[in-house]
Structures are given as structure tokens and as C-alpha cells.
Amino acid sequence: MASISARRLAKELREIQAEGCPIGISLLKADDFATWWFSIEVMGESLYQNEAYTLQFRFDSQYPISSPAVQFVVTEGKQAPIHPHVYSNGHICASILGNEWSPVLSVVAVCVTLQSMLASCKKKERPTDNDRYVRTAPENPKKTQFHYDDDTV
Numbered sequence: 001m002a003s004i005s006a007r008r009l010a011k012e013l014r015e016i017q018a019e020g021c022p023i024g025i026s027l028l029k030a031d032d033f034a035t036w037w038f039s040i041e042v043m044g045e046s047l048y049q050n051e052a053y054t055l056q057f058r059f060d061s062q063y064p065i066s067s068p069a070v071q072f073v074v075t076e077g078k079q080a081p082i083h084p085h086v087y088s089n090g091h092i093c094a095s096i097l098g099n100e101w102s103p104v105l106s107v108v109a110v111c112v113t114l115q116s117m118l119a120s121c122k123k124k125e126r127p128t129d130n131d132r133y134v135r136t137a138p139e140n141p142k143k144t145q146f147h148y149d150d151d152t153v
Contacts, residue, residue: 005063009033067101082124091141
């Protein structure tokens with residue numbers, strides 16, 4: 001019998017394959033139920049116009065009860081967007097990936113939320129503690145206890 005996580009991810013993948021993703025979001029790779037990759041681009045006028053980024057989702061056996069580990073890919077010539085909630089190592093400080101996670105959220109819903117986060121950005125800048133955080137950050141962003149200063153994400 002497949003685990004709850006595998007059944008849920010199979011359902012989400014079937015929906016993506018049948019219905020596609022929202023505009024500006026594309027599934028790049030989902031060969032298994034451990035790691036998925038998406039391309040995300042902000043549509044319309046924004047500070048990130050004509051820029052595309054790659055998101056990596058890593059799932060544990062507790063998904064969807066526990067959130068996936070989500071980060072922007074920073075390798076092979078790819079960079080994380082310069083944003084007040086995105087560290088240069090790709091880690092994202094967003095409450096929906098931490099204490100505001102809900103099992104009703106889907107992978108696509110997370111992509112749309114991050115797309116919206118980028119679209120609403122007013123100034124391209126790194127978090128104030130970027131250098132310190134990147135030096136000391138765990139490999140898995142879920143092992144970081146972020147402090148959320150506002151409710152924007």
C-alpha cells in the first residue's frame with residue numbers, strides 16, 4: 001500500500017499533467033515523490049519581469065501533514081531572486097512554508113504564492129541578515145526557525 005505522502009503527490013502530479021500549471025509556472029521534473037522542480041516567472045509588470053527562477057520541492061514521508069522543503073535553486077548558473085524574503089542560498093522566509101503551513105495547500109498553490117510574493121515586491125534587496133544566515137544555514141531550509149516580521153507571505 002502506498003503511503004499517504006505518495007498517494008497525495010500522485011494525485012497532485014495527475015492534476016498538473018491533466019490541467020497544466022497556472023501561467024508563469026511550469027513543472028520541470030517530477031521523476032519521483034522525493035524531489036520536484038518547477039520554473040516560476042512573474043507575469044506582467046514587476047521588478048522581476050522577464051526573469052525565470054527554478055524552485056525545488058523536497059518531500060518527506062509526512063507530506064502533506066508537514067510542509068515540503070522549498071527553495072530557489074542556486075546552481076548551474078541559476079540564482080535566487082533578489083527579494084527581502086529570499087536568501088542568496090535560495091532559502092525562502094515565508095510563513096506558509098513554516099508555521100502557517102496547511103495540508104490543504106498544494107505544490108501548485110505554493111508556487112502561486114511565491115509568484116505573488118515576487119510580483120508584489122517593491123524593492124529588490126536581500127534580507128538584512130543574508131550574509132550571516134548563509135554562512136550558518138542548514139542545508140535543509142525546514143531546519144531553520146524563521147521569525148516572521150509581517151504577514152505578507
